[in-house]
Amino acid sequence: MRSGYQMYINGTWQDSADGSWFDDFNPYTGEILTTVANGSQQDALLAVNAAAEAFPDWAAVAPSQKRLLFLKAADLLERRKDELIELLARETGAARPFAAYQAAAGPNYLREAGSQAHRVTGTILPSETTKVSMAMRHPVGVVAGISPWNCPVVLSLRAVCFAIAYGNTVVLKPSEESPVSGGVLLAELFEEAGFPGGVLNVVTHGSGSSNQIGDLFIQDRRVKRISFTGSTRVGRVLAEKCGRQLKRIALELGGNDPLIVLKDAEIDHAVNAAIFGRFLHQGQVCMNAKRLIIEKAIAQEFTAKFVARAAALKVGNPLDAATVIGPLINRKQYDTLDSQVTQAVAEGAQLLCGGYGDGLCYHPTVLDSVREDMAIFHEETFGPVAPIIVAEDADEAVRMANNSTYGLSAGILTNNMQQGLALARRIESGACHVNDSPLYGETHAPLGGVNNSGWGKFGIEAMQEFTELQWVTLEMGTRQYPF
Secondary structure, three states: OOOEEOEEEOOEEEOOOOOOEEEEEOOOOOOEEEEEEOOOHHHHHHHHHHHHHHHHHHHOOOHHHHHHHHHHHHHHHHHOHHHHHHHHHHHHOOOHHHHHHHHHHHHHHHHHHHHHOOOOOOEEEOOOOOEEEEEEEEEOOEEEEEOOOOOHHHHHHHHHHHHHHOOOEEEEEOOOOOOHHHHHHHHHHHHHHOOOOOOEEEOOOOOOOHHHHHHHHHHOOOEEEEEEEOOHHHHHHHHHHHHHHOOEEEEEOOOOOEEEEOOOOOHHHHHHHHHHHHHHHHHOOOOOOOEEEEEHHHHHHHHHHHHHHHHOOOEOOOOOOOOOEOOOOOHHHHHHHHHHHHHHHHOOOEEEEOOOEEOOEEOOEEEEOOOOOOHHHHOOOOOOEEEEEEEOOHHHHHHHHHOOOOOOOOEEEOOOHHHHHHHHOOOOOOOOEEOOOOOOOOOOOOOOOOHHHEEOOOHHHHHHHHEEEEEEEEEOOOOOOOO
């Protein structure tokens, strides 16, 4: 990696307005990975200015030309696959399975965005008069994207690429924990692919500047939409501020996603799905299977096999291809997780494995006998901790799954497809996957949560978020007025 990275505004690489920099750390080694331009409100304002100026010309670019640029960016990202996998390991602690997923999914998001450039369509409506009545979609203008550290390539691309495909221009604020993989890298791709200056702008920043930059996005009238992926706590604050400005915001927030394992499920498959769903990226994905709800008849067998698999997962350096569990992103995250485990045990949960760490690596932890009156049942655990909850039957499992303020994703494992589909329709979540873990996504799918997991959808439904529907009529005759 280079020794320093600038931010990208109006098609040029720039230092921050005050010339300051911040350190980007490797969470596994604790060493400084590189330095990055430390942006502020002043830099964000320059980026909004650039996006607003670029918007009219970009909105007028033909869909076919937009698509070609996205396809070129996808090809460029694919060529940098190995570089990206190493970057994700060094900057975010992603072990190879999750880093490789992002390296593969990133180009797919770009290609899906390219395909959506031609989908901004309207509708001819029936009219009561001699009018031609039309519902027409238009880009809204400037969109601000705020992306998290845990899946920086995919979630930063999702925040920007659909909005840009519809003709909007974007200012992206990546997390201070992943400024290169979640921001600078995308700017490099868009620049090399040939996107005009101002279409994508990236403002990087260190600790302490996020709120101020977010406030500028909310207060500037030229920013018409905000896309935020992150914690429910921060999302609620942003939504309240946007509400005062009557500004729309798309929110994909936290989750406490249930995986229901019914007694007729194939046990080995269920264990595999639960291991993957709980421990990918050491449990730091919003759609991880965070509550394992097991029907009583198979709970003992499932738990024994699950614990054996969990305890055997390799923990350590994410650059080692055999590693499954790398480091948590920072000490604060580690301490929060460890405190949740300690409290759960104090409340009566049984610690079957794990419950300790090395450096920032928290070993796979399984908690049995978790009850609904425990804090860990209701809290999101952002780390490799698997609470096991026993349900008497399928109906109780669904009730337990819905006993949550969240509602992002869910999974149901059963060999009875009819029952699985019927139960899925009773689950209060934005997505539910039968015979799979909650941890599943596709670029075009309408992903988004309910309740405290947010509102708004991405994928094929992103058009609802980042375009404006306008009613236009054309009078073909002569209207007769009453006076």
